[in-house]
Amino acid sequence: MMSICHHHVSGKSILLVGLESVLFTAALLCGVQIRFWRDPAAVHAYMQNPAFIFQVLAVVLTFQICFYYGDLYNVSALLRPPSRQLVSLGNSLGIGCLILGVSYFVFPNLLIGRGVFFISLFFAGTFVLLTRMVVDKAWPAAVSGQKIAILGTGALAQTAASVIAARSDLGLRLVGFIAAGTEPSRNGNSLDKPVLGVVDELEPIVERHGVSRLVIAVENRRGMLPVNSLVRLRTRGIRIEDTHAAVSSLTGRVWLELVQPSWFIFSNGFSRSPSLLLLKRVADVCFASVGLAVGWPLMLLIAMAIRLDSRGPAIFRQTRVGLNGRHFEVLKFRSMYADAEAHTGARWASKDDPRVTRVGWILRKFRLDEMPQFVNILRGDMSFVGPRPERPVFVDQLRSQVPYYDQRHSVRPGLTGWAQVEYSYGASVEDAIRKLEYELFYLKNMSAFFDLVIVLKTIRVVLRGRYGR
Numbered sequence: 001m002m003s004i005c006h007h008h009v010s011g012k013s014i015l016l017v018g019l020e021s022v023l024f025t026a027a028l029l030c031g032v033q034i035r036f037w038r039d040p041a042a043v044h045a046y047m048q049n050p051a052f053i054f055q056v057l058a059v060v061l062t063f064q065i066c067f068y069y070g071d072l073y074n075v076s077a078l079l080r081p082p083s084r085q086l087v088s089l090g091n092s093l094g095i096g097c098l099i100l101g102v103s104y105f106v107f108p109n110l111l112i113g114r115g116v117f118f119i120s121l122f123f124a125g126t127f128v129l130l131t132r133m134v135v136d137k138a139w140p141a142a143v144s145g146q147k148i149a150i151l152g153t154g155a156l157a158q159t160a161a162s163v164i165a166a167r168s169d170l171g172l173r174l175v176g177f178i179a180a181g182t183e184p185s186r187n188g189n190s191l192d193k194p195v196l197g198v199v200d201e202l203e204p205i206v207e208r209h210g211v212s213r214l215v216i217a218v219e220n221r222r223g224m225l226p227v228n229s230l231v232r233l234r235t236r237g238i239r240i241e242d243t244h245a246a247v248s249s250l251t252g253r254v255w256l257e258l259v260q261p262s263w264f265i266f267s268n269g270f271s272r273s274p275s276l277l278l279l280k281r282v283a284d285v286c287f288a289s290v291g292l293a294v295g296w297p298l299m300l301l302i303a304m305a306i307r308l309d310s311r312g313p314a315i316f317r318q319t320r321v322g323l324n325g326r327h328f329e330v331l332k333f334r335s336m337y338a339d340a341e342a343h344t345g346a347r348w349a350s351k352d353d354p355r356v357t358r359v360g361w362i363l364r365k366f367r368l369d370e371m372p373q374f375v376n377i378l379r380g381d382m383s384f385v386g387p388r389p390e391r392p393v394f395v396d397q398l399r400s401q402v403p404y405y406d407q408r409h410s411v412r413p414g415l416t417g418w419a420q421v422e423y424s425y426g427a428s429v430e431d432a433i434r435k436l437e438y439e440l441f442y443l444k445n446m447s448a449f450f451d452l453v454i455v456l457k458t459i460r461v462v463l464r465g466r467y468g469r
Contacts, residue, residue, distance in 0.1 A: 011171060012139055013073045016132070017064065023127040024060045028112070031120030035113065046116075051109050058103065058110045063124070066096040069460050085132065093125055146172055147210050151202070151225075152217035152243075153177045153195060156258070160217045160243050161193060167250050175209045178202060181224040202229045206238060217243040252422055253437035254444065256403060264404070269444035272411075279448055284384050288377040299371055302333055302363065309359040312338030315372055320389035323412045328381040330389060331372035335360025367462050373415050385451040386414030387439040398432050405432075408439045411446070418442040418450075421457040 036042040070092035104111040150157045164174045176196040197205045218224050234240050244258050303314035316334040336355040363369040376382040387408040399405045419438035
């Protein structure tokens with residue numbers, strides 16, 4: 001959990017979540033004070049009302065959720081021009097108002113007076129806008145700027161440097177490279193970072209440049225690593241990382257072209273504690289039951305639309321590979337014409353696939369075709385979160401072409417997964433390799449917290465219709 005938070009989540013995002021929770025609360029307090037500024041007794045009575053704390057929580061949580069799904073805490077969104085952030089802010093505040101309006105109708109005790117609400121909304125928008133402007137200006141100077149040096153100057157070192165440069169939001173600062181052995185030693189490179197010296201000068205270089213993190217990117221390590229110097233640096237508090245571990249944690253995927261079998265054997269993670277598996281199963285049963293109970297009216301409408309749109313059954317059954325390679329029948333709403341593969345045989349779905357029906361296009365875009373898999377989850381064939389199950393014919397093809405492919409079958413397949421929220425829909429062996437890299441990262445870091453992160457990201461992907469096929 002800490003690895004995911006520390007490496008993959010921007011500190012700026014965490015800061016804004018905390019600050020804006022306080023700002024929304026402050027805006028509500030200002031709203032009460034201004035609405036009843038002539039009547040201090042009314043202000044006191046308003047704030048002493050036991051329901052006021054729940055009213056504040058409802059407003060804060062609603063707008064925080066809207067900000068999250070409006071991409072206002074997303075790393076890429078935080079780098080947008082202020083004008084685009086302002087539009088996203090306005091949209092999120094507007095949607096939050098609509099959600100609160102419905103909530104007040106259902107739960108009238110949460111209702112805040114109209115005057116207080118609109119005064120607070122004005123202050124909230126102003127506070128958030130000004131705070132974000134200040135944070136945008138101050139953030140580059142405020143971050144600690146963790147200084148990183150890379151031991152190595154070859155292709156592996158260049159890959160690590162590119163990944164580090166892409167995560168400037170985490171406050172990482174690459175100071176340069178340290179030449180090792182017979183690797184090419186260049187004074188210039190694609191990132192304009194200098195070669196600071198040679199491996200024999202490792203300790204003075206680290207001290208001189210204030211390096212707090214050293215990434216080992218030597219392609220041929222035999223006899224090349226200054227073991228004694230590395231031990232002394234490590235005991236002095238310098239963080240020393242293998243390239244594979246550093247790149248994986250910063251990108252959220254395991255780079256298969258970089259890893260060796262020993263990495264799987266000796267790296268941390270890949271734990272499967274009985275308590276975690278039990279917790280996942282209990283959560284699967286609970287949420288799948290709720291999903292069926294709440295979603296059956298929509299599922300009925302979808303089934304009727306499918307039958308009216310094209311001939312054939314509404315529910316489609318297809319054999320997939322699950323836990324430990326066991327085959328099972330996955331249930332889906334039919335989104336293609338009946339007998340779509342009668343003349344072509346099994347093939348991956350592609351973008352703008354002509355086999356997809358009109359209703360199926362909508363179902364696939366918002367992933368509504370997956371709703372019947374609540375039944376698969378209750379049966380124990382699947383979990384809510386895990387690698388997506390693949391068809392046996394494709395599994396046979398991929399396990400012969402993609403290293404470590406069968407490792408994805410060490411857990412139950414999922415209704416959603418890390419690859420589904422981080423990578424667009426794929427229809428080739430190359431895409432399968434990239435998705436496997438994300439799946440291996442999930443297997444390494446599997447936890448209840450990580451599952452929650454994936455579920456929250458999935459909701460955002462579905463609402464925005466991203467990665468539909």
